[in-house]
Amino acid sequence: MESMTKKQKAILDYMKSHVSQHSYWPSIRDIQAKFRFASTNAVFGHLQALERKGFLQRIPGAARAYKIVPEAVEDLSEMVIRYEGPGEEAVPLTSIPLMGSIAAGFPDYTESSGVLASMQAPLTEGSRRRPPQSFALRVRGDSMIDANINDGDTVIIEPGSPKHGDIVAALIDGETTLKRLIKQGSKTYLKAENKNYPELYPVTELVIQGIAKSVVRSI
Amino acid sequence: MESMTKKQKAILDYMKSHVSQHSYWPSIRDIQAKFRFASTNAVFGHLQALERKGFLQRIPGAARAYKIVPEAVEDLSEMVIRYEGPGEEAVPLTSIPLMGSIAAGFPDYTESSGVLASMQAPLTEGSRRRPPQSFALRVRGDSMIDANINDGDTVIIEPGSPKHGDIVAALIDGETTLKRLIKQGSKTYLKAENKNYPELYPVTELVIQGIAKSVVRSI
DNA sequence: CTTGACAGTGAACAAAGTTTCATCGAACAT
DNA sequence: ATGTTCGATGAAACTTTGTTCACTGTCAAG
Incomplete structure (x- = not known):
């Protein structure tokens, strides 16, 4: 085209x-x-x-x-629909690109396989808008199984500075995986939430793709 | 008004x-x-x-x-937004009323605390439309903890005839709970997916509110 | 009985909005 | 050099659309 x-x-x-x-x-x-x-x-x-x-x-x-x-x-992340009520009570409906996978550094929008739309308020707290760079990611593997995130689930990722304990999408060995961010004193690690994968990964700022905010699963 | x-x-x-x-x-x-x-x-x-x-x-x-x-x-279930592509490739965006709880027999729309919208395709299979009577339900309690549905999660309920093994929203003792439907020969039971609640509940058709299709959880 | 709200007809107007026509300069490939 | 495409101007034509005015009928309350 x-x-x-x-x-x-x-x-x-x-x-x-x-x-x-x-x-x-x-x-x-x-x-x-x-x-x-x-x-x-x-x-x-x-x-x-x-x-x-x-x-x-x-x-x-x-x-x-x-x-x-x-x-x-x-740019699917710009496909935004919003319902506006009277006054300031806007009801934002943000649609989020759904990625099959994440490539080097930035989400590869050419691989997007759909759009996931969600109303803000019920999924996250308050009336905060979901940042336009958000994206959804289909989870493969079992690295977060102990955090109740399973193979086939869809995770909504937002950019931001992750805090200790946040679940983040991180680029490890060229592959994007979900890990929990662990800050121990001055050191920062990534940890899989699966007792079969006890390793801690060292972290550089750049590998963090974003913070996982919601999980969606079809039954 | x-x-x-x-x-x-x-x-x-x-x-x-x-x-x-x-x-x-x-x-x-x-x-x-x-x-x-x-x-x-x-x-x-x-x-x-x-x-x-x-x-x-x-x-x-x-x-x-x-x-x-x-x-x-x-009637919140009528608030439907749809994106139409060329030809038949409509991309439906259905918004779903979010219930705080379910009252006698039918969802009580007056208690609705918001709207949950989701694009159909990524959340369920195919290009099927979500029925307009769908609603979302915030989960309280731990009756489905072994099915990975936890307190605070949001479940999307659709009407329909549940099959064996489906998770359904059912009215038990005046309260709506999530249970798994078990058909054993000619008998039908409802079963909590929590090993601490081993009871089987007998079922009449009327207590079934709908089938749970998706789970949404904020992290 | 009257008053007032509600629902509708019919015609006309004026603003809002789209579309067309003629024209121009710059960039660019033939 | 020359045609072509693109982006833009300016004016005008024309259609769509919201809005107004005058008038009619119904129905229920006071």
Whole structure:
């Protein structure tokens, strides 16, 4: 598929974030104002391009009427839907890319096999928003079996500075595994929660992918 | 809060389902056509009423631009968001009411403390839609501890006919508990997955609330 | 009986919004 | 040199859409 230009992506991003924040699409003139175009036709052209390239579907003649094409979403972590209540009581619905695995250093979004969406409040505390860099990871293996995380479970990983006792996604020997972070005095280790794997791994900051916040399991 | 008339609810429902299916709001004339009103003003009046009663927020002058008020959603199981791709590849995002507890026979929506939304595919198999009567239940107690379901977890319950071995939400002594369904010959029992609770409960069809399909746990 | 709320018709208006046309400069490959 | 694509301008045409006004009927409460 043909890819977006920078401006086209910016416009599409703005449109999506507008939907997230307001629950309805922006008009062409809204977009024009946002990007300070002198003519509506500038926007019109970009929208045509986005539709031709397959990232957006327009409903001809209808106002503020579009469909996005999920398959075309490049950065899945930006696919955010939100319900807004009166006042400040926003009810965020964040969708999270689901990774089959994690490659060197950063999640490989090209391997994503779906999207996991969850409402914030019930899954974590308070009304905190899930950071956009969050991702979900299907668990393989039994390294965390004693922490009640089993093969086939899905773990939601968020970036952040892990504290002692946090379960983190860490890159060990080129593979991402879940481990518990152990801080002992000035030393930091990673520990598998499986009594059959008693080893402690030394840790450098860079291998930490993020902190596990939730576990989802199908029965 | 003032409640909706039947027609107002029908219109609001149509609007929500239109958003679900098309990802943009219907115009007043769309609604007019749907309900075969002879005048747009009929719709206009209903929308005014819905806004006055607090169920809907309109953006004056803007086309196809509304916000729904989550607190005003009466039947949470109808709050469905869907992303539609090209062709048949719809990607359903179903939101599920989260119950604090379950009262006699039916989920008590008045006790709902939030909404849990999840994309179907990653959590269960195939592209099956989660039935609209699904709900989520916060687990209290340790009756299923041996099935890896612990105090504080959230379980997603779907209606259906449970098979042998399924984990079900069942009403026992006026309280909803999770139990595993055991069919032994012609007899059916409910069994707690905790070796400290070895009892088998006899079962009548009516006490079964639904089948547990997923478990969500915050770490 | 009257008042008022509710629901609806029908027509018209004006704003909002999309779309088209003609034109231009820059970047870029032929 | 030259055609082509892309991004953008400016103005105008046109459609969609929300909104208003005047008027009608129903139904229940006071």
